[in-house]
Amino acid sequence: MSALLDELRTGLAALDAAALRRLRRSNALPCAPHARIEGRELLAFCSNDYLGLAGEPTLAAALAKGAARWGCGSGASHLVSGHYTVHDELEAALARFVGSERALYFSTGYMANAGIVPALVGRGDAVFADRLNHASLVDGMLLSRAEMQRYPHRDLAALARQLEASGARRKLIATDAVFSMDGDVAPLAELYALACRHDAWLLVDDAHGFGVLGPQGRGALAAAGLADAAEAWRVIYVGTLGKAAGVSGAFAAGSAELIEWLLQKARTYIFTTGAPPALAHALLASLALIEAGDARRARLHGLIALFRARTALVRWRLMDSATPIQPVLIGDNAETAAVAKALLDEGLWVPAIRPPTVPAGSARLRVSLSAAHGEADVIRLADALARLERRFGA
Numbered sequence: 261m262s263a264l265l266d267e268l269r270t271g272l273a274a275l276d277a278a279a280l281r282r283l284r285r286s287n288a289l290p291c292a293p294h295a296r297i298e299g300r301e302l303l304a305f306c307s308n309d310y311l312g313l314a315g316e317p318t319l320a321a322a323l324a325k326g327a328a329r330w331g332c333g334s335g336a337s338h339l340v341s342g343h344y345t346v347h348d349e350l351e352a353a354l355a356r357f358v359g360s361e362r363a364l365y366f367s368t369g370y371m372a373n374a375g376i377v378p379a380l381v382g383r384g385d386a387v388f389a390d391r392l393n394h395a396s397l398v399d400g401m402l403l404s405r406a407e408m409q410r411y412p413h414r415d416l417a418a419l420a421r422q423l424e425a426s427g428a429r430r431k432l433i434a435t436d437a438v439f440s441m442d443g444d445v446a447p448l449a450e451l452y453a454l455a456c457r458h459d460a461w462l463l464v465d466d467a468h469g470f471g472v473l474g475p476q477g478r479g480a481l482a483a484a485g486l487a488d489a490a491e492a493w494r495v496i497y498v499g500t501l502g503k504a505a506g507v508s509g510a511f512a513a514g515s516a517e518l519i520e521w522l523l524q525k526a527r528t529y530i531f532t533t534g535a536p537p538a539l540a541h542a543l544l545a546s547l548a549l550i551e552a553g554d555a556r557r558a559r560l561h562g563l564i565a566l567f568r569a570r571t572a573l574v575r576w577r578l579m580d581s582a583t584p585i586q587p588v589l590i591g592d593n594a595e596t597a598a599v600a601k602a603l604l605d606e607g608l609w610v611p612a613i614r615p616p617t618v619p620a621g622s623a624r625l626r627v628s629l630s631a632a633h634g635e636a637d638v639i640r641l642a643d644a645l646a647r648l649e650r651r652f653g654a
C-alpha cells in the first residue's frame with residue numbers, strides 16, 4: 261500500500277487525538293431557528309441568517325419563478341455566454357443600494373475575496389490585514405504573492421507604523437467590517453483616513469454587516485458615514501448574499517474603473533461557471549426585502565439587547581458586540597466543548613469555536629441571533645448559560 265493513504269489515516273487519527281475533528285450535522289429542516297438533527301428538535305443559534313430571509317416563503321417563490329423563467333444552469337462562465345440580463349439587473353440594484361457606481365456579482369464571498377486581492381496587488385506590493393480577518397482574505401493575499409503584513413486586531417497605530425515603513429509600490433488594506441468570531445466592528449473611518457494618507461486601496465469585507473447595519477441595511481460603510489467618502493474610488497466594498505440576504509453569492513462594489521478591472525482580471529470571476537440566473541432573480545427579491553426590512557432589523561436589535569441584558573455571567577464573558585454575533589468567551593477548549601455539549605443536551609445548538617479558528621486560550625461559544633428568533637428563545641438561551649456557568653464552576 262502507498263504511504264499516501266497511510267498519511268491521511270495518521271492525520272485523521274491526530275485530529276481525533278487532539279479533539280479537533282470537525283463534525284457536520286445534517287439538518288432535516290430548512291434554515292430556521294428550529295432544526296432537526298438525527299430526529300431531535302433543536303433551537304439553533306448558529307446561522308448567519310440574520311434577518312430570517314433564508315426560509316422566507318416569498319423568496320423561495322421568487323427562486324421558483326426565476327427557475328421557471330431562466331432554467332437551472334447558466335451554461336458557461338460570465339465572459340463566455342453564462343451572463344444574463346438578470347445578472348445585470350442584480351448588479352445595478354446592488355450598486356444603487358450601496359451607493360457605488362457599479363457592482364460585480366461573484367458566486368461566493370470566498371471567491372470574491374480570493375479573486376479581488378490578486379487582481380489589485382502582486383509581487384512588490386503589500387497587503388495590510390487585520391489579524392482576525394476571514395480566511396478568504398488571507399487566501400486572497402497568499403494567491404496575490406504580495407508581501408503580507410498582519411496587524412494586531414483593530415490596532416490602528418500598528419497599522420500606521422507598518423504603512424509608514426513600507427516601501428511597497430502598491431498598498432492594500434484589507435479588513436472584515438464585522439469580525440466573524442468576535443462580532444465587533446472595524447474602525448472604518450480611521451482605516452479610510454489611513455488609506456487616503458498612504459495612497460492605499462481599502463478592501464472592506466462586509467459579509468456580516470450587509471443587510472444588517474446602516475440605514476435600510478446598506479452596510480457597514482453607510483453605518484460609518486463613509487457611503488459618500490471623498491475618495492470613494494479607493495474603497496472596494498464586498499457584501500455577501502448567503503448571510504443576511506438569505507440566498508447565495510457575493511458582490512464587489514466600487515468605482516466603474518475598479519469593477520471593470522475586476523471583471524477583466526479576477527480569476528475567480530473569469531474561470532468559473534456563472535451562478536444560476538434564477539439565483540440572481542431571487543436575490544433581486546431579497547434585496548427588496550432587505551431595503552424594506554426595518555421591522556426585521558428592529559426586531560433583531562431588540563433581541564440582541566434582550567440577550568445582552570439577560571445574560572448575567574461571572575466567570576465567562578459575553579464579548580463586547582452590538583451585532584448579531586454575540587460570542588461567550590469561556591477560554592478553556594475542553595470546558596467550551598463540554599458547555600456546548602451540555603447545551604445540546606438541553607436542545608440548544610450553539611457552536612463551540614476553538615483554536616486555530618480563534619487565538620489559543622480564547623475558546624468561545626459563538627451565539628448568533630436572527631430576526632427569526634423569538635424573545636422566549638433568547639431568554640431560554642441566556643438562562644441556560646447562567647445555569648451552566650454555575651454548574652461548570654462548582
Ligand SMILES: *Cc1c(COP(=O)(O)O)cnc(C)c1O
Pocket residue numbers: 367368369370371373394396436440465467468500501502509510
Ligand atoms: C462568510 C464569510 C465570507 C465568505 O462568504 P461566502 O459567500 O460564504 O463564501 C467572507 N468573509 C467573511 C468575513 C465571512 O464571514
